[in-house]
Amino acid sequence: MTMLPNADGFFGEYGGQFLPAEVLPVVAELAEAYERYRDDDDFLADFKRLLKHFSGRPTPLYFCGNLTRQLGGARIYLKREDLNHLGAHKVNNTIGQILLAKRMGKTRIIAETGAGQHGVATAATAALMGMECTVYMGAEDIERQKLNVFRMEMMGAKVVPAMSGQRTLKEAVDEAIAAWVADAGESFYLLGSAVGPHPYPEMVRDFQSVIGREARKQILELEGRMPDYLVACVGGGSNAIGLFHPFLEDEGVRMQGVEPAGRGLTPGNHAATLSLGTPGVLHGFKSYVLQDDKGEPAPVYSISAGLDYPGVGPEHSYLKDIGRAEYVSASDAEAVHAFFTLSRSEGIIPALESSHALAQALKLAPTLGQDKIVIVNLSGRGDKDVAQIQRMLHEGTITDR
Ligand SMILES: *Cc1c(COP(=O)(O)O)cnc(C)c1O
Numbered sequence: 125m126t127m128l129p130n131a132d133g134f135f136g137e138y139g140g141q142f143l144p145a146e147v148l149p150v151v152a153e154l155a156e157a158y159e160r161y162r163d164d165d166d167f168l169a170d171f172k173r174l175l176k177h178f179s180g181r182p183t184p185l186y187f188c189g190n191l192t193r194q195l196g197g198a199r200i201y202l203k204r205e206d207l208n209h210l211g212a213h214k215v216n217n218t219i220g221q222i223l224l225a226k227r228m229g230k231t232r233i234i235a236e237t238g239a240g241q242h243g244v245a246t247a248a249t250a251a252l253m254g255m256e257c258t259v260y261m262g263a264e265d266i267e268r269q270k271l272n273v274f275r276m277e278m279m280g281a282k283v284v285p286a287m288s289g290q291r292t293l294k295e296a297v298d299e300a301i302a303a304w305v306a307d308a309g310e311s312f313y314l315l316g317s318a319v320g321p322h323p324y325p326e327m328v329r330d331f332q333s334v335i336g337r338e339a340r341k342q343i344l345e346l347e348g349r350m351p352d353y354l355v356a357c358v359g360g361g362s363n364a365i366g367l368f369h370p371f372l373e374d375e376g377v378r379m380q381g382v383e384p385a386g387r388g389l390t391p392g393n394h395a396a397t398l399s400l401g402t403p404g405v406l407h408g409f410k411s412y413v414l415q416d417d418k419g420e421p422a423p424v425y426s427i428s429a430g431l432d433y434p435g436v437g438p439e440h441s442y443l444k445d446i447g448r449a450e451y452v453s454a455s456d457a458e459a460v461h462a463f464f465t466l467s468r469s470e471g472i473i474p475a476l477e478s479s480h481a482l483a484q485a486l487k488l489a490p491t492l493g494q495d496k497i498v499i500v501n502l503s504g505r506g507d508k509d510v511a512q513i514q515r516m517l518h519e520g521t522i523t524d525r
Pocket residue numbers: 212213214241242316317318357358359360361362363364430431475477478503504505
């Protein structure tokens with residue numbers, strides 16, 4: 125299980141490289157470079173140094189005493205990825221990929237972004253490394269996420285609107301890939317989640333696995349044993365696989381990925397890909413996909429802009445099929461309830477994405493004994509969501525309980 129993917133980039137039947145002929149050599153160059161540097165001492169030393177001094181790792185594993193008492197069940201710990209520089213786990217991956225880009229001699233970074241979080245992390249690391257940075261973003265998303273667009277521009281990135289289709293994340297990925305292929309000599313495509321063609325799912329997982337490696341060590345120090353459950357939200361699946369992967373061989377550790385059930389599990393109202401999707405191909409890889417009757421990616425929705433993707437990382441599809449991890453969902457209302465519950469009980473405002481994982485922990489913990497341990501990945505902080513929550517409260521579309 126931990127040795128996957130195979131040489132062709134497959135986790136069981138999922139993953140691979142389903143790409144037009146002109147893209148294959150570009151992806152092959154990347155796969156070769158990653159093979160060359162992934163175990164290189166200098167590369168790993170640079171990665172560790174920036175994780176520590178640029179992003180502030182290791183992040184704490186925090187025991188939620190108040191919330192645990194309130195729920196009366198399992199002991200709840202948070203892996204505090206919200207305390208990373210820029211407020212989320214995304215920077216773990218952008219640091220790793222940009223170091224690889226440098227070693228490949230690339231001068232220009234290309235990235236896609238949905239809500240803008242990955243774009244901001246990419247712009248920051250590109251500024252750090254003195255590299256040119258272009259971020260493709262759906263024209264709709266640019267309207268909705270003006271503050272993140274401004275952040276990227278402040279750090280010297282160019283934000284290019286994707287004008288085709290629904291003008292959101294899917295179109296931004298399409299246009300980023302096209303730009304990459306057109307300038308393959310100089311450009312590096314810095315992908316934001318554990319999705320896309322091989323080697324991205326493996327590479328992003330490896331960079332994000334620092335989350336699980338730290339958590340494993342920290343829980344052993346704090347509790348002297350392995351946790352009973354790991355819980356993480358799943359958009360593309362990078363924070364979840366980063367937490368899960370280092371625990372895959374620990375048989376007693378159960379894993380739950382939490383997808384957005386949005387306004388309800390009816391077409392167009394959610395993005396619960398593993399719960400309701402079917403195997404298909406999207407953006408160059410095979411995985412569970414939410415598809416319409418014609419096999420086109422279906423429209424998706426979530427209150428949290430970082431979770432609304434119609435696909436999911438191929439390793440999660442594999443873990444679902446073999447039963448090593450289970451995938452559940454949490455609705456907008458449940459996520460909002462968890463958002464306020466953590467804010468009030470612990471003085472920590474979670475990202476709306478992470479609130480989906482918390483919502484599942486709120487359901488799970490009371491069903492378990494007080495001797496059980498649950499680790500929730502707090503993938504990001506909620507400051508970016510406060511204005512949206514305030515507006516929705518004002519409009520009466522949500523309540524603060
Ligand atoms: C982007 C984002 C996610 C979703 O991405 P994954 O690849 O599924 O981890 C989750 N939480 C936060 C805070 C994010 O910014």
